[in-house]
Structures are given as structure tokens and as C-alpha cells.
Amino acid sequence: MRTAFLxxxxxxxxxEYQESIHGFEILCMDKSCRAPLIFVPKSEKASSHFKTVGKTQDTKHSATCGFYSPLDIVEAIEKVTEYQVDVLESTVKKTLISLNMRGLDPDYEKKKTEREGQQEEQDPDKIKTKEKNENPSSISSLxxxxxxLVTYEPDQLSTIYFSIGNGRKMPISKMVLSQERAHFMLWNDQSIRDVGYFVYGRVQDFLRRDKVWFVRLEKVNDVPFTIVIFDKHFKHFTLSEExxxxxxxxxxxxxxxxxYQDRQTTEIIIKSDKYIEFLKRSKNE
Ligand SMILES: [Zn+2]
Structure with missing residues (x-):
């Protein structure tokens, strides 16, 4: 982990950590954990980071901590949602990644002169993990x-803003959402119109009507959530219910x-197979 709580x-x-300024008492940033940490300076092999050294229950990461074991994608999204507000308010260096998903859109005609990732200014500062791999400066696929989300630790993910065009920058935790959070943001008018969001869920069934297809997700806390494909995009959607x-x-x-029928259903409109990515969960609830 590269972020600690004082x-x-x-x-x-x-x-930015310095003993003389920040002191020796450094703790895990996860509210449910707060295990004591030590600082490990930068070396040939790794960037500077923090780690636990304790062997007893209260000096190791707690089982609910985001740093206890590697997170699967959904766990990572949940932890980033929890951490990001505090990280963005802190002096911890932020990361800007340009998000350009237009390549997915079958209606969008790509101009030959345009290359992905060029449209936005980019932060020259890259985050480094222990493995020394660098974060991408632009993203254009699911x-x-x-x-x-599965490569970086949740504290590093929490430093990320997506640059979504026209000067707009959005924290990753406001763009990658659980269906409940997407539903809440939409119905409380906190989501931005015509901006694409990433939402995860589990498929319940697939209903085909003449003009529109619905892929319904399993409800979470009774929130109805449906993927919608309109007829002009049927030819781009080949996934079966099976x-x-x-x-x-x-x-x-x-x-x-x-x-419809006085029920508040959240829909997410997609245009092809490419708008869906299958996820590996580490454990099924
Ligand atoms: Zn912890």
C-alpha cells in the first residue's frame, strides 16, 4: 500500500512521507482496520510503500480491510468507493486517465486522423506499484x-480521475458503480446525462421484444436494473440468454x-456486445 493514515x-x-514531519505512528487507511504500518523506502525493486509487520490479530490487516488479500473487481470497486472521498481531499498525488470509449460505438465513425488518447491533456506523473508497472494514460475498452481495477491496490485506484472530454474530470468512484449506486445517482439527479457509466451486476434473464431487447439484472436490495438494446443495434448484439x-x-x-407502471427502473442503454465484459469473481455470494 502506498497511502497511510496518520x-x-x-x-x-x-x-511524501517523512518521519520528522509525519512521525512514526502510521496506520492502515481502512476504517475497519487501522493496523500499525512501517514505511519502506524506495529501492531498486520497488517504490516506497507502507506495510504491516505484526503477527498478532491486532497488528495484521483485518479480514474486512481492502489490503487483507487481493481484491476481485467488485470488492475493488466497493473499497475505492469507500476510500476515494478521503483520498481526493488529501494531499496524495492524483492520477488522471483519459477515458475514450467512442471506439465501442457502432454509430461513431472514426476519423482516420484521430488517435486515441491524444485529445486530452495528460498528467505526466504516473503512479507506480510495487511491481513498477505504470498505469495507462488512456483507456478505451472495458x-x-x-x-x-484488478491490477492496482485500492488506495492507488482511489487517486484516479477519468478525463471524459470537454474538460470534465470525474473520480473513478463516480463512474464505476454498483447497480444500487447507479440507481441512486440517476434518480437523485446526480448522474450526468449522455455520459457513459460502468455498472456491474449479475444477469437474471434476457427478454426479446420486437423493437427492444432487455437484459435484466438480478435485483440488489430490490433495485430493478435493466440493460436495453434498441432494434437498430440488434445486429451488433449477438450474446444469447444462455x-x-x-x-x-x-x-x-x-x-x-x-x-413504466409507476416503478422506478434504471436502464442502461448499450449498442453492441462490446458494451459488456464478463467478470471473474473470486467468490460467489
Ligand atoms: Zn488494513
């Missing part, structure tokens, strides 16, 4: 989003309210 309530990154049913997926699409 007794003052502030967060400090391994890059696969890369999944890779990002392939989809019961699967954990990450979806990219635009959120839309549906108040």
Missing part, C-alpha cells in the same frame, strides 16, 4: 477498465430512467 486524521502517501444468464458482467452505457 493520528491527525490525515492521509499521507509514501512519496477490458482495460477491468485490468486497471451465455448471459447468471453471469457477473461489467456494462458500459448511458443511464436512463423508466417509470
Amino acid at each position: 493520528p491527525s486524521g490525515k492521509l499521507v502517501s509514501a512519496d 477490458k482495460s477498465i477491468v485490468k486497471l 451465455k448471459l444468464k447468471g453471469k457477473d458482467i461489467l456494462i458500459y452505457g448511458v443511464l436512463r430512467k423508466n417509470e
